[in-house]
Amino acid sequence: MGKSTLLNRLIGQKLSIVTPKAQTTRQRLLGIYSDEGHQAVFVDTPGMLEPRYLLQERMRQEADRAIADADLVLYVADAGYAPSVEHALALAGSDDGPSTEGRHSPGERPWVLCLNKVDRVTPEERWEIQARLDGPPWDVLVPTVATEGLGVEELKTEVLRRLPPSPPLYPPDDLAVAPLRFFVAEIIRETVFERLAAEVPYAAAVTIEEYREPEEEGKPVYIDAVIHVERPSQKGIVIGSGGKMIRRIGTEARVKIAEFTGRRVYLDLRVKVLRNWRRREGALKLLGFRPKT
Ligand SMILES: Nc1nc2c(ncn2[C@@H]2O[C@H](COP(=O)(O)OP(=O)(O)OP(=O)(O)O)[C@@H](O)[C@H]2O)c(=O)[nH]1
Ligand SMILES: [Mg+2]
Secondary structure, eight states, X not given: OOHHHHHHHHHTSOOSOOOSSSSOOOSOEEEEEXXXXXXXXXXXXXXXXXXXXXXXXXXXXXXXXXXXXXXSEEEEEETTOHHHHHHHHHHHTSTTXXXXXXXXXXXXXXXXXXXXXXXXXXXHHHHHHHHHHOSTTSSEEEEOBTTTTBTHHHHHHHHHTTSOOOOOSSOTXXXXXXXXXXXXHHXXXXXXXXXXXXXXXXXXXXXXXXXXXXXXXXXXEEEEEEEEESSHHHHHXXXXXXXXXXXXXXXXXXXXXXXXXXXXEEEEEEEEEOTTGGGOHHHHHHTTOOOOO
């Protein structure tokens, strides 16, 4: 859909990982936009998928909770993917969506529809989709091409003017609410997605076992990270013949982490099997997923 691409564009920095594969984002990420008159906390979430196993239940919970907590809901639909457009239509008429009655009464929130990836359809198709989606119950529809930044300023303006007045919640220089370890783990996970095909990235989770600042200035930050997979066969794939794949993932991730942190980095990367972690409560807890609420 482009939710993470949009968040990065709205904040002006790469915070959230982006890959061509669906279900990349698993946990919410708060990105903060501040200017003289406004502050907006944008929450990137997993998509609104129907859960098939425990990890996906947690992912759906992250999305549901973000929607429940938000002052405004920004729904991102993919213009080039018919089921996404249909979902936006269905959502508008469902209990999860904005209601048409009483929506301006206290407690009702604005719903902004971002029609992303309009570069994927012809102008005619785009107008047809816009005509179907535009108008009530959505407050406004903004077409975008998140990868190019097209429409993103307009989208930001439409969001900011609909936010309730409030003093800023975060210092204006903050860009995100997440520990550095989270970003480091996500960057490694993104690299796994980039390098490995099919199922393996979905069976991979990353933990940071150690993040140690150097004792001497000029020395690299030491990071010890583990890629957890579900089966020994997947471990073999991540390591690759003669350790080639894991070395490649390590080198690429290290460059990205150094860029993100502005520091020199020494990355120790290992692979472990955590059997069936996506379906086990205890394993999910160990990997840092918020428990069921
Ligand atoms: N052509 C085109 N591609 C886009 C656009 N926005 C995002 N993409 C691409 O779509 C893919 C998915 O983008 P993400 O930002 O990861 O999407 P997401 O909604 O966060 O996906 P999940 O985290 O998996 O739920 C990436 O390959 C992006 O580069 C767009 O406006 N046009
Ligand atoms: Mg995402």
